[in-house]
Each structure stands twice: as C-alpha cells, then as structure tokens.
Amino acid sequence: MEVELISVGTELLLGNIVNTNAAYLSEQCALLGLSMFHQSVVGDNEERLAEAIQTALGRSDVVILSGGLGPTKDDLTKEAAAKVMEMPLKEDKHTRKLIAEYFKNSGIKTVTENNWKQAQVPEGGIVVDNDNGTAPGLILEKDGKSVILLPGPPNEMQPMFAKSIFPYLNKLQPEMICSCMVKICGLGESYVETQIADLIEKQTNPTLAPYAKTGEVHLRITAKASDEKEAKKLIKPMVRELRKRFGDYIYSTDEHETLAESVLKLLKERELTLTTAESCTGGMLAARLTDVPGASEVFKQGLVTYSNKAKRKLLDVKKTTLKDYGAVSEKTAKEMAKNGAFVTGSDVCISITGIAGPDGGSEEKPVGLVYMACSLNNKVTVKEYHFQGSREKIREYSVVRALTLLRSCILESDGKES
Template sequence: MIGELINVGTEILIGDIVNTNAQYISKELSNIGFSIYYHTTVGDNPNRLKETLENSINRSDVVILTGGLGPTQDDLTKEILAEILGVELVLDQEIYDEITERIYKSGYSQVTQNNYKQAYIPKGASPIPNSNGTAPGILAEMDNKSIILLPGPPREMIPMFEQKVLPYLMKKTDTKFYSNYYKITSIGESAVEDRLLDLIDKQKNPTIATYAKPGEVLIRVTANGESREEVESLLQNYDVVIKERFGQNIYAFEDLSLQEAVGKSLVEKNVTISIAESCTAGQIASRLSEFPGISQSLHSGIVCYSNEAKVRFVGVQQKTLDEYGAVSEEVAREMLQGLYEKNKTDIVVATTGIAGPGGGSEDKPVGTVYIGILYKGQYTVTRHQFRGDRKRIQLWASNEALNKIRKAIV
C-alpha cells in the first residue's frame, strides 16, 4: 500500500519548527509494509492545502496530515477535508465535554468559543482521542482511501499514532504484524540503544524502535509474517535477548508509565506505603497519586525539606544531622525508621539529596541522592549520582525510588 504525509503549517515552511513528525511517521509506516512515495509541506493557505490534499488522495491509499487542528483561524485542515468529502462539520458531544473538562482542570474559569471549534468533525468521520491536548485527531474514508488528521505537537501526535492509528493501519495490510513492548527505567535512551546496536544494525524482521520519554524508554519489537505462529516465533527470539540485557530495568510489557506500573502493583498486592521526601519534594507521592485507586495503598507523603522538618516530622536525631549532614545514609535510614514508627505501613521510602544548582561539595557533589527503602524489616539505603539540572536530578531520583519500590514488592 502507498502512504503519503502532508505536514501543515507555515511555521514549518519558514524554518521556525523542525519537522520531526515526517521522520517518525515514515519510519513507522515502513515498518508495517507501506511504501512512502511523497512528503509534502504546505502552509496555512486553504487553496494550496485543498489542492495538495486532493492530489494526495488521488495517488495514495493512506494520507496522513499533521498540524492545522488547533483553535485559531488559520487551523483549517478539517474544514478543507470536510469540503473535499462534501460533508458538513458536526459537533461531537463527547469531544465537547472532554475539552470543557480539560480546560477547567487546567485552571481556566471559562472556555472560549474558538476552543469549541475543535469539537467539530466532518460528518461520518471518526474522532481519534487526544489524551495530551484539546485537538482530537480525525479518521475518514473515501473511495477506499484513508485520510488521517493528527495534531502537530509530537507529544500529542505520537501517542495517538501508536495507540489508535497504527493498529488501524496494520489491519489494512495482508501481512500479519505483531509487536512486543518493553518499558525501561533507570537507563537513558542512548544507553538502551547501545545495548541493542547489534540487533538494530542487522534488523530486517523483526524491527526494533526505541522511544524516549522523561525518565523512561519504550522498546518496541515488531515482526511480520504469514501467520501469527510465524510472527510469535520471530518475536520470541528477541524477547529472550532483551530480557537478558535489561533484566529488572524492564518494569512493564505494555505502554505504562513507571508510576502507573508501581501504583498498579501496590494496589494489586495490597501493599501500603508512606514516603518521606526531601530533595524530590513530593514527586514520588504525586506521581503515585496519578494511578486510580491508589488510596488503597498510599497512606501518606511528607515533604521534610529542612533539617527542622526532618527532626519534627520523621524523627531524625539532631546529632545525626550534625555529625553526618542531611544528605547521608544515616539520615535516610532514620527517616525510614521514624516514618515507619509513625505509620506502620508495609513499605516506607525516603529520599535526601542535593538537587542543585548549589549546595554541593567535593565529597557530595550536586546530584548526590540517598534513596532508602524499608520493607519487611529490611533496610536498604543506596547512594546515587545523578546528572543534569535541578528538574532532571529530581526526576531521575523519583524514577529510581519508584523502581526500587517496584523491585521490592515484586
């Protein structure tokens, strides 16, 4: 089948934005057997956009457009599609409600009329949900051709493509395609790719792709064949190798965030948890709270940033602080002990460190973090050295703590 990409936006034409969507989508389509013959970039001009889309529909089986779905007057992609299809734009009530809820949750007191523009789709088309923004995608079919509209921002487009568009397109090919997923934490994308280079360099079938998100990496292995049995045999060979190379750094075999995986495990195993955070400033508890039903497990989270708070709320001894400093194994251990004595939860977690940019020393440079776990009477405190700015150090520290929770209760 022939696939084609149209990238909509004057900002791309004049070089204000680097177009990474084309590279990503082309690679994904090629992996599932599509031939890509054309890439086109067109500005926010209705006449040129209509001409481009009509030409693309005539010569390709699947046309994917990114951009032009926002609330402003120059976002005209779906209006042009409706004109070509010969249909009107109609209100999708479910999208309307989702937009309203998302905007109010963002702290705005009212929804402007141009935001509701995004709730209208061509009659007969299907919306593609957008969990990271207000502009839904659109899937339409015309004369055995598929036209797919996606938002321009990659953080919105990529999840929509992977969760909805890719499964839809796989059904349109004669060859059977299946994928295995591996979610990795505590290893950066470049290090993940380095461990897979021998497989990537010789890849044909299966193919391997890595996708980085803050603090985690998704490995997707996709194989194709004439039957499911053939494909599963190909995937199994890679499955053994990947599990050997990444071990306990694999925290899920589906596209879950680390906090979702840990929250799910805590709830399913009926494990209660309390957390004392210094340098991570509540991130661990906050991230766990994203998982629905976590109230069954999450007892409490305390941000004890100052020495005074460590003494007052989690029972750290002043003499321990004076002798070893707040960033030390000894203080992390007392944070665990003090919080356990207060709450008696199944697992207790503590973090103390130097997020920067100041406060470091030769012995304890910026990025030094102690992470403690108390589970079933066993104390474990480990020292880590994270790199990056303040936000990155806090992210990596909270990731490492979440992963230690996961490994403790596995």
C-alpha cells in the same frame, strides 16, 4: 507503503509549543511498518498548506495532517485538503449532533456560530468521531491515496488515532504487523545496547529496536506475518531470549504499563503498604504513584519534608544527624526512610534527598548528588547517585531511580535480586 506527516500551526513554526504529535505519529507509523521519508510543518495559511498536501501526495501513499481543525478562521486544514482532493464541504448532521451534545454535557449553554464550522466535512470523506472534543477526524480517499486529518490537541489526537486510524492503516498493509515492548529499568542504555548487539546485527523478522527513556530502556520487537497469531509466534522466542539476558531488570512487556504501575502491582501482590518521604523531588514521586488508578490500595502517605525543620518534625530525623552530616547525606536518607515507615505504620518507605540545583552545590556535595533509601522488613538500603543535567532532569532521574530501588528491594525480599 509510504506515509508522510504534515503538522499544521503557526505556533509550531514559532516554537510556542513542542510538536509532540509528530513524535507520537512517527512512532505509531513505525510500529505499523510504514515507511516515512518526509515530515513538514506548515503555518496557518491555506495556500501553502494546499501546496504541501499536493507535494506530499506526489511522493507518498498516505498523508497524515494534525492540527487546524478548530472553529476559528485560522483553522484551515480541512478547507485546504478538501480543495486538493476536490471534495466540496457539506454539513454532516451526525457530527453536528455530536457537537451539540458535547457542549450540552460540558454545561455550555451558548454555542457560537463558528463552532458549527466543524460539522462541515468534505463530501465523500470518512468521518471519524472525536470522543474527547468537537473536531472530528477525516479520512479522504482518492486515486489509491489517503489523506488523514486529525485534531491538534494530543488528548484528542492520540485516542482517535489508536481507536480508529491505527486499524484503518493496518488494513491497508498486505501483512499483519504485531509488536511487543520489553521495558527495562536499572541498566544503562549503552550496556543494554551492547548486550543485544548480536541480535540487532542478525535481525530479519522480527526486528529489535532500542528506545532510551529517562532512567529506562525500552526494546520494541516487531514482527510481520500473514495474521496476528503467526506474528506473535515470531515474537515469543525473542522475548524469551531477552528475559534470559536481562532477567528481573525487565519490569514489563506491556506496551502501556509504566514503572510506577509495575511497582504498585508488586506491592499489591505482597500486601505491602507504602509511604514516600521526599525532599528535593518535592512530591514528584508521590504524584507519579498516585497517577496510577487504584494506588490508594497500597499507598498510605506522601511526606514532602523540604526543610530541615520538616525532616525533624515529620520524620524524626535527628538534629545531630542534620548538623553533622547535612540534609543531603546517606545517614539522613536512611533515617527518613526508616522513621517514615515507623511514623506512618507502613511496611515500606522510600526516601529521596539531594541537590537538584542549579544552586546549592559545593565541591564536597555537587549539584546532582542524590541519596535515596528504602526501608522494608526492618532493612534499610541506601543508594548514592550523581546525576547531571538541568534541575528538572535531576529530579526526574531521581524519581525513576527511586522506583527502581523500591522494585529491587521488593524482589530482593522475595529472594530475587535484580
């Protein structure tokens, strides 16, 4: 079955916002086993939008549109789709009620008239409730084709797709599609790809596809079968083979589990407490950890010691160390981690100090040089990295590598080493 994406919004054409919806929807459609040969972006113009929908229906079984479902005059996706599908708009009382409840719960007393535009739906269409906003999703079916309309904001679109559209599309498929994501940290993309080249070369069902993330590699295994049980049976041997090849470098086979979550889980299982001591990352590592619900069970404190004065005052880094070796050095990272654990009474402390740029580098210490250290059970492990890219990229890589180092040290303390 072929699917096509149409992203709606003049702001996308102008580059004012990044089209993350297309990336998300493409990945989800691939997961469903749907073929996708075309994507397009159309501005807020009803005539051009209707033309794009008509063209897409001529070559695809399913057309998914995101954006243009809001209450303003330039939100025209619904109107264009209704015209093409020949489904006149009429008010849906259920949707109007949900909109009223949404504003009431948000503490908004005055609802302007244009908001009720979102309660107008194509007659005969399937209304998909929006749990995170006011614009409902819509499924329009005609002559064996489907047009699916989704709201533009990702925090509305993604939950709606996962809850309602994914199951709908899955039912249209003659076979059940099932997948598993094997997540790897601490190994480079090229190395991982080399290690699985033989599996990719002879793959049939299931299939194996690598995805490079910042500091990680994800491997998606996808199987087709008559039912979910049979599909999972096909996936298991592939997971076993990958575990055999990559061992503890695999941190999760849960689609939704992040590296930070896996690290916190290890800390909880071993009843260890954690402190972070950051310089160049400015609290990004602590933020990544505290993004995880329940982090407070193990995460004691995050120290951002950006200046030398702060390193001395909060982490007791020696004045002579900073003078003789500099803030960006193996010795400073080591003292930050060791003293961070001591002053906060934590079992573990991970430290980061480096030069994120774009200025501040030298021939001896170039931009991208980052030291990090992990203190655990009175043992301090220090790593030196040389990252490349923008300031943002260097800081992001530093956070991922720090989580990887932390995970490695915990496993090593168990007698395992990844």
